[in-house]
Amino acid sequence: MTKYKNILVVADPAQDHQPALSRAIHLARKCENVKITLFLAIYDFSYEMTSMLSADERQAMRRGVVMQREAWLQDIIRPYVDDGFDIELIVVWHNRPYEAIIAEVFSKHHDLLIKATHDHDKIGSVIFTPTDWHLLRKCPCPVLLVKEHSWPENGKVMACVNLASEDETHDKLNDAIVEEGISFAELLNAEVNIVNAYPATPVNITIELPEFDPATYTDAVRGHHLKAMKALRHKHGLPEEQTHVLEGLPEDIIPQVAEDLDAELVILGTTGRTGLSAVFIGNTAEHTIDSLNCDLLALKPEGYISPLSPNLTDS
Template identity: 70%
Template structure:
């Protein structure tokens, strides 16, 4: 089954090199089905809106000229690549919020994957000014592939982050969905599927407040619970024990560490789309993790997720 045949690629207006487009072509050329790639660019220049000496029609004409220039620029980028047997569509819009325009296009075009190049964010800036990547991770209804510089070699490795804790029932079907996604990508990329789970360390304050508390026994019990749950999950999906990792620590520390150890080409994460103040000050595991990884990240929403930007969500 070819999961991704209608790709939306976010074009970076500031660079000639377009890793997201390159990755989309990788998917298209490896796929056994016909693939359509829509190259999307949202541009906005406030100075065009403030030119009071021009009429509305003249401003509209100037905007149209800018859009045309950008479409021609995208066409020149396409000409540098092998697009044999791939349908390429160029879509340039005038919009001051790129993430909103991208998500609107996902709905309008029924895209099954959004691909965007990413880079390390300034941590303080990420808290005050949420990057477009974070908005997409929270609000995009389809999977989001964030592309970095790591290549996709043959016989590479895919790392899938699962949560085997039984505290949240939502994680059970999401784990299954993530592993199914990993298996589909492994067939496309001829790559090995690996699973990783992080379990919490013993809280230091408990050992201080309860002198009779045995931290070693507690740690062993927590680890044992997670190992058993991981065993059940890997057996359910017929994955070898050697391809599963269960480590103590925070997910945003454990996942990058295992990814580096494996030299993974792709990390697959689930993101629940947290919004509001909790997202600003806490963030999702996916958001904390992407900055620590030097490979691509595929973020998947749980079944039933409804984007706050869906056309009928209000």
């Protein structure tokens, strides 16, 4: 894998331990000429509320805080820089971290974003959308959300596909997910597994249509998914034992298989849906984050345009 050459790492402001930076270093050790940018957006509302200070004084205070954080991050990256890694440091003052992060992605054309994640409060996530969710929906480049699970040699990488749709965009995204899985498996000396979930028969159909045969319907749906999986498997040259077609919701099946395989990385596609449907329904990627105990790499479909694209905001 050589395509990730310009990696943006989001620093965790709350701790010296930086799992996202560790992942970026892991990738940089495996590839050549990788540039890493460690990025932190900070904001303290109290500095904006100090009415006794002039604008210049407030600006000076903000600058002082930024310099403090820069010095702290310099200490963290120093061992890696001394080891020969190319790491740039950027600290900005911004009250919406995800906007600052995505602006940086557009500005420097980063090809991978890495950020540490943790469990979100389920209720709070609906009212206050976490930065992770904004990044999954709106970041134009692949987003790698890192948990504490290690990346061992001879591990397992899961490529999660959606075989229900026959839409060309979805087919291309499935191919991209599998190809990404194969690339990471080669890079990490791991085994790639393709996973697909198909829906169970809706209970209300069997109640409303007495002549409906749920077993026949379920067999037909499963048959369609198995046939599609076989075609995908052959296309990418993978053996049958590394494919999994299971009944259930993706947000249930994906974490279950990841745990069974002890996967180190799960790769899936996110459509970047926004608006009310995203708040109440959410994307599979978003529902899956909290249930996974390993890293998640989310890919956008080809041709995806971020709502935060400068081309859109400038017009």
